Amino acid sequence: MELDLRFNKNASETLQEQAFEQIRSHILSGRLRPGMSLPPTRQLAEQLNISRNTISLAYDRLAAEGYIESRGRAGTFVSRALPDESLSADVRSGSTNGPKLDLPSPLLCFSGHPPSVTRPDVANPIIDFWIGRSDPDSFPVDTWRRLLLRKISAAGPNLTEYGDPAGLSDLRIALASHLGRTRGMLVSPEQIIVTSGSQDGLNLICRLLNTQHHPFFIENPCYQGAAFLFRSMGASLHPIPVDQNGFVVEMLPRDTGGVVFVTPSHQYPTGTTLSLERRLQLLKWANDTNSIIIEDDYDCHFRYDGRPVTALAGLDNGQRVFYLGTFSKSLGAGLRVGFAVVPQGLADPARIVKSQMNHGQAWLEQAVLAEFIESGLYDRHLRRARKLYKSRRDCLLASLGRYFGSTEITGAEAGLHVVWRLPPGSPDARVVQQRARLRGVGVYGLDSGAAYDFDGTSNRDSLVLGYSSIQEKSIETAICRLHELLHDMRREFTPYAVFPRQQSA
Ligand SMILES: Cc1ncc(COP(=O)(O)O)c(C=O)c1O
Structure with missing residues (x-):
């Protein structure tokens, strides 16, 4: 044909x-x-x-x-x-803002994409660099079981009554003290609202904000969970570039305020850290323009190199920062526990919103977590996890260096993933993603890995590699397979070019 x-x-x-x-x-x-x-x-x-x-x-x-x-x-x-019905609808309608669903009544409206945070279904076992997952074998199962049993045996009316919608008081006290020690934040337990992960916290904050009447300044590239939510709430998004020092504060308009969404500890997805100078600049800008900052501190517990960085919320005197914390990276995403810290004056409205949303979180998990933190077991768990993930990160960097020579990697000093720019001349990252799967390796282009790129450029040449839940031997095997794959693909596409030879270990 x-x-x-x-x-x-x-x-x-x-x-x-x-x-x-x-x-x-x-x-x-x-x-x-x-x-x-x-x-x-x-x-x-x-x-x-x-x-x-x-x-x-x-x-x-x-x-x-x-x-x-x-x-x-x-x-x-x-x-x-066809893979994506919604995409076809999107393309036909010429819309780029997410699919318009055919809802049965003009009174209903929704437009939006789900962020791709769920690990794709994999039929055959593969070595999977799926983004930022805590190691399943490191979850403190025995301790959790012991605490669960203890709490449920003495539950009294806690299982049959509604609790404080803002969260269990013991947990909020433990969190306030933990944030003071680890993130330099002086907050009262009243400012903390326990949520179902940070996505729930972000929804809560959006309900407090006038999303449709103020610009939202957001990192580019950014976390899909934030961009898609803001968009579905009618916010107009203004991408601000990210460089090696994080969010480029100078690119914010001088005289217009709004809402800023940032991931300063380990920018998602690039992994850069917002420098202290830029943090102070951003807070000053927020004060000068009467703006609000949302700080998503999703994987702050894992910093391997350099000095610890105080949270933006810890530097903020003006109470301009809404802070989001989560246990999804430090313990496990399946727990669905996180929290929002709101400025002092908004503690009551935030409690009301949480009550309207769902009357607060389940008591049992909160009670267990409160004791887990209070008893020092959480700090011990974090120390062990940090050591484990650091050695997996080291193994990944060494393997990439061994097989590919000098490589362009960002975000290695913290967190649970890095972004690896494919060697020059490699095929599109999405093609590499698909072919790698056939060789038993799960790697992800930025958009498959829950990142959103307003220009669509970095999607093509970079992969997000989450290393925290893969054993070192498997990391080495996977990088060796990727090297073979790229070598073969490159020969296939440009017959005379080859990658540097593998250097001896
Ligand atoms: C930037 C960012 N923020 C937050 C989260 C965690 O969201 P949650 O706490 O709702 O699980 C993730 C998860 O991948 C993330 O990448």
Whole structure:
């Protein structure tokens, strides 16, 4: 069959991108139907008088995103199950702000994407660099069981009555003291609202804010969980670039205030740390423009190199910072426990909002956590986890260095993931993601790894590697397989280029 593709050599998109977009649009519009065969790359390249590589790369990307599938010698076909119905709706409507769902009444409205924080289903066991997960074998199961039993045996009416919607008092006292010791924050327990993870805290804060009437300044690239939520609440988002010192505060408008969302300890996804100078600049800007800052301190417990950094909320005298904490990284995301710290004057409104949302969190888990922190067991757990993750991080950096020579990595000094820029000449990160899976390695481009990039550029050349839940031997094996894969792919795409040889260990 012939495919009608037209190229504009003066367009800003590459020929490969143009081929990808046009074939995808043929599929989404139904001109190419599921199961139909596509012409072989050589034939199509000859027909269009362009390089075969261009068509191969476009096919690879279409396959990586699930639009087409290769069936070996039988050829390449349009996928029988298109991957993302919502995307097709989005593309047809020309919208880039998330799918418009066909809701049954004009009184209802919702538009939004779910952040991709859930580990993808994996049929075969793979070595999976899925982002920022605590190590399942390190969860303190025995201690947790002991504390659960003790608490439930003496629960009294706590299981049958509603509690304080802001959270269990013992837990909020323990958290206030922990934040003072570890994050330099002087807060009273009344300012703390216990939530179901930091996403719940972010929802709570949004309900306190006038989301539709003030600009939201957000890191670019940023965390999907924040961008998608703000957008679904009608906020207008203004991306602010991130460099090696974090959020570029100078790019904020001088005279217009608004809401700023930042991840200063370990910027998500790039992993950079907001310098002290910029922290102070940001607080000054917020005071001068009467603005609000939301600080997401999601993986602050893990800093391996350099000095500990005080939270923005610890430097804030003006009570401009809303702080979000979570146990998703330090203990486990499945616990669904986190907390928001709100400025003093907003403690009562925040308690009311939490009560309206869900009357507060479950008592049992809060009671266990309170004692876990109070008794010093949490600090001990963090010390052990930090040591374990540091040695996994060291192993990852050493393996990348050994196989790829000098590498461009950001975010290694803290947290549970790094961003690795693929070596020059590598195929698109999404193609690498798909091919690596076939070799038993799970790696993720930025958008698959819960990051949102307003320009869509870093999505293409970088992978997010979460290392905290992989044993060292497996890290080495996986990086060796990635080296082989990129070597093979590069030969496939540019026959004469090879990566540097593996250096001896
Ligand atoms: C930047 C960022 N913030 C927060 C979270 C955690 O969210 P939660 O506490 O709701 O589990 C994540 C999880 O991946 C994250 O990457």
